[in-house]
Amino acid sequence: MTVRHELAVAALAPADFVPFGDVIEAAGEGIPINEGMAHRFHDLAAIDAGTGGGRLAISVFRARPWPRPIQVRVMERHPLGSQAFVPMSERPFAVVVAPPGPAPKPEDLRAFVTNGRQGVHYRPGVWHHPLLVLDQPADVLVLDRVGPGVDLDVVSFLAHGIFLTL
Amino acid sequence: MTVRHELAVAALAPADFVPFGDVIEAAGEGIPINEGMAHRFHDLAAIDAGTGGGRLAISVFRARPWPRPIQVRVMERHPLGSQAFVPMSERPFAVVVAPPGPAPKPEDLRAFVTNGRQGVHYRPGVWHHPLLVLDQPADVLVLDRVGPGVDLDVVSFLAHGIFLTL
Numbered sequence: 549m550t551v552r553h554e555l556a557v558a559a560l561a562p563a564d565f566v567p568f569g570d571v572i573e574a575a576g577e578g579i580p581i582n583e584g585m586a587h588r589f590h591d592l593a594a595i596d597a598g599t600g601g602g603r604l605a606i607s608v609f610r611a612r613p614w615p616r617p618i619q620v621r622v623m624e625r626h627p628l629g630s631q632a633f634v635p636m637s638e639r640p641f642a643v644v645v646a647p648p649g650p651a652p653k654p655e656d657l658r659a660f661v662t663n664g665r666q667g668v669h670y671r672p673g674v675w676h677h678p679l680l681v682l683d684q685p686a687d688v689l690v691l692d693r694v695g696p697g698v699d700l701d702v703v704s705f706l707a708h709g710i711f712l713t714l
Numbered sequence: 715m716t717v718r719h720e721l722a723v724a725a726l727a728p729a730d731f732v733p734f735g736d737v738i739e740a741a742g743e744g745i746p747i748n749e750g751m752a753h754r755f756h757d758l759a760a761i762d763a764g765t766g767g768g769r770l771a772i773s774v775f776r777a778r779p780w781p782r783p784i785q786v787r788v789m790e791r792h793p794l795g796s797q798a799f800v801p802m803s804e805r806p807f808a809v810v811v812a813p814p815g816p817a818p819k820p821e822d823l824r825a826f827v828t829n830g831r832q833g834v835h836y837r838p839g840v841w842h843h844p845l846l847v848l849d850q851p852a853d854v855l856v857l858d859r860v861g862p863g864v865d866l867d868v869v870s871f872l873a874h875g876i877f878l879t880l
Contacts, residue, residue, distance in 0.1 A: 574776040574853050582844040586777035591860065593772045604770060606759045606798065606835070606857070610740040611752035632772065634855050636831060637804050665802060665853055669772075678748040687740050687831055689800050689855060691772070694757065 551709045553654065555620065557642060560660040560668070568645045568658075568674045569593065572634055572667035593669035595691055596630045602695030608636070609688045611681040620644055620710040623652060623675045624702045629693025633679060634667030636687040642680035642712060648673035651703045659712055675703075682714070717875045719820065721786065723808060726826040726834070734811045734824075734840045735759065738800055738833035759835035761857055762796045768861030774802070775854045777847040786810055786876040789818060789841045790868045795859025799845060800833030802853040808846035808878060814839035817869045825878055841869075848880070 558564065562571040570593040578587030597604040623646060635641065643660045646652030652675050661682070662668070667689075670676050679688060693699060724730065728737040736759040744753030763770040789812060801807065809826045812818030818841050827848070828834070833855075836842050845854060859865060 572772060572774065572855070574774040578776060581775070582777070585780060586775045586845060586847075588856070589774040589776065591771040591773060595770060595772060604761060605757040606738060606761060607757060608738065608740045608755040609747070609752045610744060610755065611748070614751060634800070634802060636801060636833075638802065667802075667855070679752060681752075689738070689833070690754070691857075 553708065553710045554713045555657055555659045555710050557659040557661050557712050557714055560643065560662050560666055567647050569671045570669040572632060572669060573665055593632055595632060595669065596672055597693040599628045600695060600697045602629055602693040604691055605694040607690045609679055609690050610685065611679050611688060612685050613683050614680045618642065618680060618712040618714060620657065620677060621706045622702055622704055623677055624700060625673050625675045626693065626699045627673050627701065628697055628699040630670055630672050631692040632667060632669040634689040635664060636689055638664040639684055639686040640664045640682055642682060642714065643668055644677035646675035654708045654710055719874065719876045720879045721823055721825045721876050723825040723827050723878050723880055726809065726828045726832055733813050735796065735837045736835040738798060738835060739831055759798055761798060761835065762838055763859040765794045766861060766863045768795055768859040770857055771860040773856045775845055775856050777845050777854060778851050779849050780846045784808065784846060784878040784880060786823065786843060787872045788868055788870055789843055790866060791839050791841045792859065792865045793839050793867065794863055794865040796836055796838050797858040798833060798835040800855040801830060802855055804830040805850055805852040806830045806848055808848060808880065809834055810843035812841035820874045820876055
């Protein structure tokens, strides 16, 4: 018999995401620019891509909706660089994270869902699940490090039987 | 009497944008990732933000639709860093550009409209109009340089009476 654990999914709030990185969104006041035709929400994520001779790459992921129920089968981290995901389609996605450090335990996991207008930035070493697009295909802008060295660690959570409550 | 010139607006095609920078979009083959749940369209724009002690900032512009008819009143450039605009709402925007070099003449201008799923990257020094969101408000992700030095030149086109054919 497989044990099944539910992982609660919370609406993504910037204060809850501080241990993991930044929420990239137009929140708060903003600075009027372009003769008032736009507001700039400035410098929202300190991307770190330069470690070990790396540089920032700008890519697009075209993602299919993840099959339900969503099981947390793997968590991964990029020790050398941070990674940001910004939706290009106003479509929510789910985020599963754990703080940097040794391989996370099930109780270290936190799950969030974006509101469709929020991106996320994971600091280097933050454990995260691969991109979890929901319901409809979506294009997502991805900013991450390219460069020398192995910048990926993966741990299996398959045996833990953890499912998102979505 | 004001002279009025029409500037034709073309659908944005990557080949036409080569003199100015890059189109950021999921076009072509892509690389399957995440067990086939997504395709990665990799390293689409060589952002240049490090000149003169600069660094890359990640910001969001929340923009109102530009009033019609759209007149090209100013063009600007950032000599020290490049700048990218990626839509977060699948909404088209217009792009008016001219090649790097001395202040452009009216005949140097080119105008494009995106398909809603395309972003653009202007190389350093490329002349461009401020963000021209069409029809509906939109959030747009902006990547550009922050750092020491004056990184903005502006020229007025007001007297030329140039309007986009949109």
